[in-house]
Amino acid sequence: xxxxSSGSTTLSGSTGAASAGRGLWxxxxxxxxxxTGSAVGLGNIWKFPYITGENxxxxxxxxxxxxxxxxxxxxxxxxxxxxxxxxxxxxxxxxAIARKDGLKPAWMLVGAIGILAGFxxxxxxxxxGGWAISYIGTAASGQLAGQSADAIGGLFSGLLASPxxxxxxxxxxxxxxxxxxxxxxxxxxxxxxxILMPALFVLLLIMVGYAMNSGAFARGAAFLFQPDFSKxxxxxxLVALGHAFFTLSLGMxxxxxxxxxxxxxxxxxxxxxxxxxxxxVVALLAGLAIFPVVFANGLEPGAGPGLxxxxxxxxxxxxxxxxxxxxxFFVLLLFAAWTSGISLLEPIVEWLEERKGMNRTxxxxxxxxxxxxxxxxxxxxxxxxxxxxxxxxxxxLEGKTIFDLLDFLTAxxxxxxxxxxxxxxxxxxMSKPALEAEMAMSSxxxxxxxxxxxxxxxxxxxxxxxxxxx
Ligand code: PFF
Numbered sequence: 001x002x003x004x005s006s007g008s009t010t011l012s013g014s015t016g017a018a019s020a021g022r023g024l025w026x027x028x029x030x031x032x033x034x035x036t037g038s039a040v041g042l043g044n045i046w047k048f049p050y051i052t053g054e055n056x057x058x059x060x061x062x063x064x065x066x067x068x069x070x071x072x073x074x075x076x077x078x079x080x081x082x083x084x085x086x087x088x089x090x091x092x093x094x095x096a097i098a099r100k101d102g103l104k105p106a107w108m109l110v111g112a113i114g115i116l117a118g119f120x121x122x123x124x125x126x127x128x129g130g131w132a133i134s135y136i137g138t139a140a141s142g143q144l145a146g147q148s149a150d151a152i153g154g155l156f157s158g159l160l161a162s163p164x165x166x167x168x169x170x171x172x173x174x175x176x177x178x179x180x181x182x183x184x185x186x187x188x189x190x191x192x193x194x195i196l197m198p199a200l201f202v203l204l205l206i207m208v209g210y211a212m213n214s215g216a217f218a219r220g221a222a223f224l225f226q227p228d229f230s231k232x233x234x235x236x237x238l239v240a241l242g243h244a245f246f247t248l249s250l251g252m253x254x255x256x257x258x259x260x261x262x263x264x265x266x267x268x269x270x271x272x273x274x275x276x277x278x279x280x281v282v283a284l285l286a287g288l289a290i291f292p293v294v295f296a297n298g299l300e301p302g303a304g305p306g307l308x309x310x311x312x313x314x315x316x317x318x319x320x321x322x323x324x325x326x327x328x329f330f331v332l333l334l335f336a337a338w339t340s341g342i343s344l345l346e347p348i349v350e351w352l353e354e355r356k357g358m359n360r361t362x363x364x365x366x367x368x369x370x371x372x373x374x375x376x377x378x379x380x381x382x383x384x385x386x387x388x389x390x391x392x393x394x395x396x397l398e399g400k401t402i403f404d405l406l407d408f409l410t411a412x413x414x415x416x417x418x419x420x421x422x423x424x425x426x427x428x429x430m431s432k433p434a435l436e437a438e439m440a441m442s443s444x445x446x447x448x449x450x451x452x453x454x455x456x457x458x459x460x461x462x463x464x465x466x467x468x469x470x
Contacts, residue, residue, distance in 0.1 A: 028266045030190050034343075035080075035249075035258050035275045037193040040200070041340030042128050043247040044283040045333055046308050049290045051239050053301030056231025057223040060240055061287070063232065067244035068280055071460055074452040075250050075419045076272040078426035081438045083259025084268070089350040090114060090253030093260060097430065110421040114253030115348045117414040119367070121252070122344040123374035124406045126177070127382075129337040130169030131309060132330050134159055139326030144317040149297050149310070152317065156309045166379045171372065173334075177341040178368040181349055182361045193339055197278075200332040203325070204282065207289035207312070210319050220292030223301065224284070234467050235396070241464045242412035247279055251415030251422070254343045257350060269441055269449065289315075345371070378403040420461045427454030 052060050086093020091111035138144060138155060147155075159165060211217055245251040255272075262271070286308075293311045294301050303310060316326030345368060352363035381388060381401035391397035391405055400408060426435065427450065439446055 028263075028271055031258065031262050031266070032271055032274055033190055033193040033197070035255060035271075036197055036278050037336075037339030038249040038254055038258065038343035039247065039275055039279040039340075040197060040282050040336050042125060042132075042333075042337045043243070043340070044279060045204075045286045045336065046128060046305070048243065048247065048283040049287050050303070050305055050307040051243060052224065052287060053291075053294070053307055054304065055233070055236035055239060056228060057301070058225055059227040059229045059232040060236050061224055061284075062227045063237055063240040064243060065280070067241045067460075068248070068276060070452065071241065071419065071457050072244040072248045072250060073272055073276050074449055074457055075245075075422055076248055076255055076276060077268050077439070077449060078422050078453055079250060079253070079255035080259035080262060080268050080272055081435070082422065082426065082430075083256035084262045084264070085434065085438045086256075087260050089260070089354050090256040090347055091351055092354055093256060094425070097434075110418065110425060111253050111256070111347075111351075113414060113421070114251065114256075114418045115351060117252040117410050117418060118254065118344045118347055119371055120374070120406055120414070121246075121410045122177070122341060122371050124378040124403055125337070125341055125344060126173045126372070126375050127166060127170045127378045127403075128305075129173035129334065129341060130166060130171075131159065132333045132337055133169045133172055134165065135309060135313070136327055136330040136334065139313070139316060139323055139330055142323045144313045144326055145323060147314070147317045149299060149314055152313050153306075153310050155313070156306050159309075160306070160382045163379055163383050166382065167376065170375050170379060173337070173341065174368055174372045174375065176338055177345055178364050180338075180342050181345045181368070182364040184360065192335065196332060196335040196339075200336055201282065201285075203329055203332055204285040204289055206325065207315065207329070208285055210315055211289050211292035214292045214296040214315070216295035217292040219295045220290075221288060223291050223295070224287045237467065238412050238464050241416055241461065245415035245419050246411040247283060248276055249340070249343060251418035252344075253347050253418070257347045258343070265440075267441075268439055269445065378406060416461050416465070420458055423453045423457040423461070427458070 048064075052064075082097065083090065083093055086096045088096055089111075094111045143155065144152065211220060249255060259268075262268070290308060290311050291301065293299075293315045294307075297311070297314055299311060299314075301307075312329065313326065316322040316329070319325065345364070348367045349360065349363045352358045352367065353360055356363070358366075377385075381403040386401060389397075389399050389401060392399060397405060397408070432450075435450065436446060439449065441449065
């Protein structure tokens with residue numbers, strides 16, 4: 001373990017208490033940075049605003065915040081705890097704990113579901129990451145300057161209508177992810193996140209500053225923060241819950257994988273809460289930057305996945321230095337997506353290495369390529385296959401394209417199910433002394449977490465599911 005003299009942290013291959021022969025994060029900060037790199041991504045800046053727009057605003061935001069507090073944070077703590085206790089890749093951590101505590105290895109299925117979810121998510125995540133890359137060029141070449149809302153909308157629909165362009169950028173994004181994963185995630189990731197996350201934050205503040213002067217700031221803020229429950233549907237509730245998992249990178253073993261590198265003695269609770277707060281603040285800032293622009297320009301808050309690609313470019317087109325800020329913004333969005341994409345691929349690569357004895361490069365190439373191939377289905381569903389809706393025989397999935405289905409099934413079904421399983425594993429299956437030892441909290445704080453994970457989280461997730469079935 002080493003902290004270099006420049007103050008930057010690196011991960012060495014030394015033997016740690018949690019796992020023989022594997023490196024540990026060099027500090028709590030390094031873990032926070034890596035976990036934040038995973039959590040803060042397209043989910044915060046692309047997805048949060050558009051699902052808020054689609055689900056009526058304030059009431060949805062409130063439900064989302066409740067889900068973060070009641071479900072997200074306790075599950076993040078549980079995942080990090082399982083990872084650190086097991087000290088291996090997620091599947092094997094679960095198996096190791098299960099063995100140690102005399103439990104059924106079937107629990108490793110929890111990790112396996114997670115790996116599958118990560119795989120499916122990355123396939124379409126990479127397509128959206130590709131949109132960000134494409135917009136770097138659009139902004140840098142000055143194409144946004146002075147454009148009308150219609151012209152900007154036209155640019156976006158032009159992109160979606162072109163499978164070749166989408167494929168090109170999807171490929172570039174996936175290669176970027178694979179290169180880092182193949183090299184080994186830790187060293188580069190820590191450094192990148194240290195610089196890029198604060199930069200993204202500052203840029204979002206600048207955007208909020210612009211939005212404050214756009215003439216509709218009060219309306220945008222009211223849309224976000226004044227709940228109108230008549231606009232919240234039961235599907236909205238499910239989407240809020242699913243998004244709490246998606247945005248915090250939960251339910252698919254990423255935090256377990258990262259937790260396995262966390263040194264003993266670092267507070268799991270403090271660390272998880274820090275990451276969750278940063279993630280939430282970034283999402284809310286994105287909302288505050290976007291909705292005033294939406295209202296000031298008579299745009300539609302429920303415009304769907306294209307929302308930020310139609311609103312922010314409009315702001316960039318009008319503000320002084322907009323081409324520069326626009327380029328910078330999409331570069332940072334790409335980096336946020338990149339660090340998340342890396343964390344989506346990492347668990348499966350780690351598992352292939354450990355389980356199948358494949359070397360890192362080969363396991364990265366195989367899993368990345370399969371994921372890339374799957375991404376092509378999402379690309380086509382934006383244009384040539386836009387009326388292919390294979391699950392329309394199920395009412396809740398009616399009219400959903402392959403892209404919509406992958407998003408819906410992963411975020412709203414698989415991740416909450418994975419999270420539910422983690423909560424049950426931590427709250428009902430693991431031995432209490434093991435939990436207490438690993439969490440190392442005051443007894444009242446431990447009790448609060450334990451009761452939440454054992455009762456509140458499973459009931460909340462199950463209730464939202466059932467609510468949507470009836
Ligand atoms: N949390 C990421 C985002 O908000 O963009 C997406 C994500 C990354 C989801 C890793 C799940 C995950 F395991």
